[in-house]
Amino acid sequence: MNITCPNCGFGRDVDEASLPPKAAMATCPKCKHRFKFREIAIPDPEQTQSQPQSENPEPATPTAPPSAPPQPAEPPKDEDLWKGLEALDQESEEDTSESEDPVEPKLPAWELASSGYPQAFARTFLDVLSNPKRFFSAMPVGHGFIKPLLFFLIIIESVALSQSLWQLLGILPPSMITENLGHNLQAGLALILYPLQVSIFLFFDTAINHFFLRLFKADTKGFEGTFRAEVYSSAPMLLMVVPYIGLPLAMIGVTVYKFLGLRHVHNATNKQVLAVLILPMLLAFVVAIVLTLLFGRV
Numbered sequence: 001m002n003i004t005c006p007n008c009g010f011g012r013d014v015d016e017a018s019l020p021p022k023a024a025m026a027t028c029p030k031c032k033h034r035f036k037f038r039e040i041a042i043p044d045p046e047q048t049q050s051q052p053q054s055e056n057p058e059p060a061t062p063t064a065p066p067s068a069p070p071q072p073a074e075p076p077k078d079e080d081l082w083k084g085l086e087a088l089d090q091e092s093e094e095d096t097s098e099s100e101d102p103v104e105p106k107l108p109a110w111e112l113a114s115s116g117y118p119q120a121f122a123r124t125f126l127d128v129l130s131n132p133k134r135f136f137s138a139m140p141v142g143h144g145f146i147k148p149l150l151f152f153l154i155i156i157e158s159v160a161l162s163q164s165l166w167q168l169l170g171i172l173p174p175s176m177i178t179e180n181l182g183h184n185l186q187a188g189l190a191l192i193l194y195p196l197q198v199s200i201f202l203f204f205d206t207a208i209n210h211f212f213l214r215l216f217k218a219d220t221k222g223f224e225g226t227f228r229a230e231v232y233s234s235a236p237m238l239l240m241v242v243p244y245i246g247l248p249l250a251m252i253g254v255t256v257y258k259f260l261g262l263r264h265v266h267n268a269t270n271k272q273v274l275a276v277l278i279l280p281m282l283l284a285f286v287v288a289i290v291l292t293l294l295f296g297r298v
Contacts, residue, residue: 007033010217030220030267105140108232111147121154128235132257135232136264141224148231152202153195155237160194162241171243206230209262212276218268229261 236253
């Protein structure tokens with residue numbers, strides 16, 4: 001039997017013989033929608049009471065106590081299938097967060113602010129880093145792309161400004177694109193080209209990850225949800241203002257927070273998110289090998 005949530009489409013194939021006999025309701029472990037997945041036949045109490053008796057009933061022995069009158073059959077209790085079967089997804093213990101109480105949707109302080117933007121940015125930045133699970137679980141959709149994108153651009157411009165400063169001081173070498181230009185022109189182009197390049201990559205990476213989320217049926221909040229997860233998980237990129245050691249630390253941090261962002265924004269399982277993150281890298285690696293072999297032969 002295939003049991004599918006009519007609200008979000010999450011479902012599993014279940015052996016009907018293993019179902020509890022009285023189970024008729026299910027609570028979806030992904031969206032918490034409660035629905036009836038089958039009808040249970042309720043015995044008629046009148047048929048139970050009006051069963052035919054034998055023509056020559058034997059007298060009861062004097063020592064036997066009088067039997068109690070037959071009670072009408074009770075209707076089946078409202079058993080919850082997914083609760084009874086430990087939430088059909090049958091994931092490991094680390095994936096049982098679906099049973100926790102859902103977090104109320106709440107916009108980040110950055111998007112709620114109408115003034116005091118530096119304080120709102122700092123608060124949002126700290127909220128992401130200190131409690132990513134609660135931050136991303138409460139992330140709503142339907143509020144647009146502009147403010148999340150501005151949050152991302154502030155981080156990227158901060159990194160670009162710091163990189164230009166280190167290049168002017170000779171601490172970092174100039175980029176390949178601007179190495180033959182003057183210092184002032186290098187700094188100006190870096191403040192324009194670097195954010196543009198990273199923003200293009202942001203949308204490209206979001207599209208790829210969202211494709212695989214849909215492929216593994218882990219998409220519950222649409223492209224905007226994936227975009228918001230990627231934007232706010234970029235907070236560790238601010239570590240790149242520190243020369244040399246900032247880059248590897250930022251890449252590790254972004255990977256970890258991106259995993260948490262996709263996991264809790266879409267309420268997906270660990271296995272689904274790992275597949276979403278790893279498969280594109282494997283495909284890119286295979287494509288790189290194929291292109292190397294093709295160009296090598298030429």
